[in-house]
Amino acid sequence: GAVVSQHPSRVICKSGTSVKIECRSLDFQATTMFWYRQFPKQSLMLMATSNEGSKATYEQGVEKDKFLINHASLTLSTLTVTSAHPEDSSFYICSARDRSSNSPLHFGNGTRLTVT
Amino acid sequence: DAKTTQPTSMDCAEGRAANLPCNHSTISGNEYVYWYRQIHSQGPQYIIHGLKNNETNEMASLIITEDRKSSTLILPHATLRDTAVYYCIVKGGGSNYKLTFGKGTLLTVNP
Numbered sequence: 001g002a003v004v005s006q007h008p009s010r011v012i013c014k015s016g017t018s019v020k021i022e023c024r025s026l027d028f029q030a031t032t033m034f035w036y037r038q039f040p041k042q043s044l045m046l047m048a049t050s051n052e053g054s055k056a057t058y059e060q061g062v063e064k065d066k067f068l069i070n071h072a073s074l075t076l077s078t079l080t081v082t083s084a085h086p087e088d089s090s091f092y093i094c095s096a097r098d099r100s101s102n103s104p105l106h107f108g109n110g111t112r113l114t115v116t
Numbered sequence: 117d118a119k120t121t122q123p124t125s126m127d128c129a130e131g132r133a134a135n136l137p138c139n140h141s142t143i144s145g146n147e148y149v150y151w152y153r154q155i156h157s158q159g160p161q162y163i164i165h166g167l168k169n170n171e172t173n174e175m176a177s178l179i180i181t182e183d184r185k186s187s188t189l190i191l192p193h194a195t196l197r198d199t200a201v202y203y204c205i206v207k208g209g210g211s212n213y214k215l216t217f218g219k220g221t222l223l224t225v226n227p
Contacts, residue, residue, distance in 0.1 A: 004159075006159070032213060034213075034214050034215075036217075043203075043217045043218060043219050043220065044154075044160070044217040045217075046214055046215075046216065049214060091157070093159045093160070095159075095160075095215075097213050104150060104162050104165055105162070105213055105215055106162060107152075107159035107160045107161070107162075108159050109158050109159045110157070110158060110159045112157070
Protein backbone atom coordinates (compact mmCIF):
# COMPACT_ATOMS: atom_id res chain seq x y z
CA GLY A 1 0.00 0.00 0.00
CA ALA A 2 0.91 3.67 -0.22
CA VAL A 3 3.57 4.75 2.27
CA VAL A 4 4.18 8.27 3.50
CA SER A 5 7.37 8.84 5.44
CA GLN A 6 8.02 11.76 7.75
CA HIS A 7 11.35 12.84 9.16
CA PRO A 8 12.33 13.46 11.87
CA SER A 9 9.89 11.68 14.17
CA ARG A 10 10.95 13.85 17.08
CA VAL A 11 12.82 17.12 17.32
CA ILE A 12 13.70 19.46 20.15
CA CYS A 13 14.85 22.95 19.31
CA LYS A 14 15.53 26.18 21.11
CA SER A 15 13.24 29.15 20.92
CA GLY A 16 14.07 31.38 17.96
CA THR A 17 15.55 28.67 15.78
CA SER A 18 14.01 27.08 12.68
CA VAL A 19 13.09 23.45 12.15
CA LYS A 20 12.50 21.62 8.88
CA ILE A 21 10.21 18.60 8.63
CA GLU A 22 10.23 16.38 5.56
CA CYS A 23 7.33 14.42 4.10
CA ARG A 24 7.99 11.85 1.39
CA SER A 25 5.72 9.62 -0.62
CA LEU A 26 7.81 6.46 -0.92
CA ASP A 27 6.09 4.46 -3.63
CA PHE A 28 3.88 6.93 -5.42
CA GLN A 29 3.81 10.46 -6.79
CA ALA A 30 1.78 13.13 -5.08
CA THR A 31 0.98 16.49 -6.66
CA THR A 32 -0.75 17.50 -3.45
CA MET A 33 0.26 16.97 0.16
CA PHE A 34 -1.43 18.26 3.28
CA TRP A 35 0.08 19.45 6.54
CA TYR A 36 -1.80 19.07 9.82
CA ARG A 37 -1.07 20.06 13.40
CA GLN A 38 -2.40 18.34 16.50
CA PHE A 39 -2.22 19.66 20.05
CA PRO A 40 -2.59 17.30 23.02
CA LYS A 41 -6.06 15.82 23.44
CA GLN A 42 -7.29 17.62 20.33
CA SER A 43 -8.10 16.54 16.80
CA LEU A 44 -6.00 17.19 13.71
CA MET A 45 -6.22 20.70 12.31
CA LEU A 46 -5.36 21.30 8.67
CA MET A 47 -2.66 23.94 8.30
CA ALA A 48 -1.99 24.07 4.59
CA THR A 49 -2.18 22.34 1.25
CA SER A 50 1.16 21.82 -0.47
CA ASN A 51 1.08 21.88 -4.26
CA GLU A 52 3.95 20.60 -6.37
CA GLY A 53 5.52 23.37 -8.37
CA SER A 54 3.35 26.15 -6.98
CA LYS A 55 2.64 28.06 -3.80
CA ALA A 56 1.03 26.39 -0.84
CA THR A 57 -2.51 27.26 0.21
CA TYR A 58 -2.83 28.11 3.88
CA GLU A 59 -5.88 27.72 6.09
CA GLN A 60 -7.29 30.75 7.83
CA GLY A 61 -5.23 31.79 10.81
CA VAL A 62 -2.06 29.98 9.75
CA GLU A 63 0.86 32.34 9.14
CA LYS A 64 2.48 31.56 5.82
CA ASP A 65 5.68 33.40 6.73
CA LYS A 66 6.08 31.33 9.86
CA PHE A 67 5.26 27.94 8.38
CA LEU A 68 7.16 27.76 5.10
CA ILE A 69 6.13 24.99 2.77
CA ASN A 70 8.11 23.79 -0.22
CA HIS A 71 6.91 21.06 -2.57
CA ALA A 72 9.74 20.85 -5.05
CA SER A 73 9.13 17.37 -6.38
CA LEU A 74 6.32 14.87 -6.76
CA THR A 75 7.57 12.89 -3.77
CA LEU A 76 8.76 15.50 -1.28
CA SER A 77 7.18 18.35 0.65
CA THR A 78 8.89 20.19 3.50
CA LEU A 79 7.47 22.28 6.31
CA THR A 80 9.83 24.73 7.99
CA VAL A 81 8.77 26.23 11.30
CA THR A 82 10.64 29.52 11.41
CA SER A 83 11.62 31.36 14.59
CA ALA A 84 9.98 28.66 16.67
CA HIS A 85 8.37 29.50 20.01
CA PRO A 86 7.20 27.19 22.79
CA GLU A 87 3.60 27.59 21.62
CA ASP A 88 4.63 25.97 18.30
CA SER A 89 5.31 22.75 20.18
CA SER A 90 2.91 20.26 18.66
CA PHE A 91 2.52 17.07 16.63
CA TYR A 92 2.88 17.83 12.91
CA ILE A 93 1.48 15.31 10.44
CA CYS A 94 1.58 15.24 6.66
CA SER A 95 -0.59 13.35 4.23
CA ALA A 96 -0.46 12.61 0.53
CA ARG A 97 -2.50 10.97 -2.19
CA ASP A 98 -1.35 8.92 -5.13
CA ARG A 99 -2.08 11.13 -8.12
CA SER A 100 -2.34 8.19 -10.48
CA SER A 101 -5.11 6.34 -8.73
CA ASN A 102 -8.42 6.90 -7.02
CA SER A 103 -6.91 6.11 -3.65
CA PRO A 104 -7.58 7.78 -0.29
CA LEU A 105 -5.19 10.02 1.58
CA HIS A 106 -2.39 8.33 3.46
CA PHE A 107 -0.64 9.86 6.43
CA GLY A 108 2.88 9.98 7.76
CA ASN A 109 3.64 8.98 11.32
CA GLY A 110 4.01 12.54 12.48
CA THR A 111 6.76 14.71 13.93
CA ARG A 112 6.73 15.66 17.59
CA LEU A 113 8.20 19.17 17.88
CA THR A 114 9.23 20.51 21.27
CA VAL A 115 10.46 24.10 21.48
CA THR A 116 12.32 24.95 24.66
CA ASP B 117 -18.52 18.67 3.38
CA ALA B 118 -21.22 17.19 5.59
CA LYS B 119 -20.81 17.21 9.37
CA THR B 120 -20.54 13.94 11.28
CA THR B 121 -21.51 12.98 14.82
CA GLN B 122 -19.79 10.17 16.72
CA PRO B 123 -19.90 9.03 20.34
CA THR B 124 -17.00 10.36 22.36
CA SER B 125 -15.92 6.96 23.61
CA MET B 126 -16.77 3.26 23.51
CA ASP B 127 -15.52 0.10 25.14
CA CYS B 128 -15.24 -3.35 23.67
CA ALA B 129 -14.07 -6.70 24.97
CA GLU B 130 -11.11 -8.29 23.26
CA GLY B 131 -12.22 -10.83 20.65
CA ARG B 132 -15.69 -9.36 20.30
CA ALA B 133 -16.95 -7.25 17.44
CA ALA B 134 -16.62 -3.48 17.81
CA ASN B 135 -19.42 -1.51 16.16
CA LEU B 136 -18.70 2.18 15.83
CA PRO B 137 -21.60 4.39 14.73
CA CYS B 138 -21.47 7.62 12.79
CA ASN B 139 -24.31 9.98 11.99
CA HIS B 140 -24.09 12.07 8.82
CA SER B 141 -27.66 13.15 8.24
CA THR B 142 -26.74 16.03 5.91
CA ILE B 143 -24.67 13.92 3.53
CA SER B 144 -25.19 14.71 -0.13
CA GLY B 145 -25.33 12.33 -3.05
CA ASN B 146 -21.72 12.57 -4.16
CA GLU B 147 -20.11 12.45 -0.73
CA TYR B 148 -18.18 9.43 0.46
CA VAL B 149 -17.89 8.15 4.03
CA TYR B 150 -14.27 7.62 5.11
CA TRP B 151 -12.98 5.98 8.26
CA TYR B 152 -9.53 6.54 9.71
CA ARG B 153 -8.07 5.67 13.06
CA GLN B 154 -5.26 7.17 15.09
CA ILE B 155 -3.32 5.13 17.56
CA HIS B 156 -1.69 7.23 20.25
CA SER B 157 1.24 9.33 18.98
CA GLN B 158 0.97 8.04 15.42
CA GLY B 159 -0.43 9.44 12.20
CA PRO B 160 -3.96 8.50 11.12
CA GLN B 161 -4.37 5.17 9.37
CA TYR B 162 -6.85 4.70 6.55
CA ILE B 163 -9.37 1.95 7.23
CA ILE B 164 -12.12 1.95 4.65
CA HIS B 165 -14.48 4.15 2.66
CA GLY B 166 -17.75 3.82 0.79
CA LEU B 167 -20.40 5.70 -1.12
CA LYS B 168 -23.64 3.77 -0.69
CA ASN B 169 -22.88 0.07 -0.83
CA ASN B 170 -21.51 -1.83 2.12
CA GLU B 171 -17.78 -2.41 1.92
CA THR B 172 -15.42 -4.93 3.46
CA ASN B 173 -11.66 -5.22 3.48
CA GLU B 174 -9.05 -7.00 5.57
CA MET B 175 -9.39 -4.49 8.38
CA ALA B 176 -13.09 -3.82 8.74
CA SER B 177 -16.58 -3.66 7.29
CA LEU B 178 -18.54 -0.51 6.58
CA ILE B 179 -22.31 -0.62 6.70
CA ILE B 180 -24.10 2.40 5.25
CA THR B 181 -27.84 2.77 5.78
CA GLU B 182 -30.07 2.91 2.74
CA ASP B 183 -30.81 6.60 3.27
CA ARG B 184 -27.06 7.17 3.77
CA LYS B 185 -27.67 9.25 6.87
CA SER B 186 -25.62 7.01 9.10
CA SER B 187 -23.02 4.30 8.95
CA THR B 188 -21.33 1.74 11.18
CA LEU B 189 -17.73 0.63 11.15
CA ILE B 190 -17.35 -2.96 12.27
CA LEU B 191 -14.12 -4.48 13.54
CA PRO B 192 -15.12 -8.15 13.60
CA HIS B 193 -12.69 -9.40 16.25
CA ALA B 194 -11.24 -6.50 18.19
CA THR B 195 -7.76 -6.83 19.64
CA LEU B 196 -5.93 -4.69 22.18
CA ARG B 197 -4.04 -3.09 19.28
CA ASP B 198 -7.32 -1.74 17.92
CA THR B 199 -7.50 0.72 20.82
CA ALA B 200 -7.45 4.09 19.04
CA VAL B 201 -9.46 7.16 18.12
CA TYR B 202 -11.68 6.38 15.14
CA TYR B 203 -12.67 9.20 12.82
CA CYS B 204 -15.66 9.15 10.49
CA ILE B 205 -15.29 11.76 7.76
CA VAL B 206 -17.66 12.67 4.96
CA LYS B 207 -15.98 14.02 1.85
CA GLY B 208 -17.17 14.89 -1.60
CA GLY B 209 -15.51 13.75 -4.77
CA GLY B 210 -13.62 15.98 -7.14
CA SER B 211 -10.07 17.27 -6.95
CA ASN B 212 -10.13 18.71 -3.43
CA TYR B 213 -8.91 15.82 -1.34
CA LYS B 214 -8.30 17.52 1.99
CA LEU B 215 -9.97 15.89 4.98
CA THR B 216 -11.47 17.67 7.96
CA PHE B 217 -11.21 15.73 11.21
CA GLY B 218 -13.77 15.92 14.00
CA LYS B 219 -13.24 14.65 17.52
CA GLY B 220 -13.75 10.98 16.68
CA THR B 221 -14.55 8.05 18.99
CA LEU B 222 -12.00 6.71 21.43
CA LEU B 223 -12.40 2.95 21.27
CA THR B 224 -10.86 1.11 24.18
CA VAL B 225 -10.50 -2.65 23.77
CA ASN B 226 -10.34 -4.34 27.14
CA PRO B 227 -8.73 -7.72 27.90
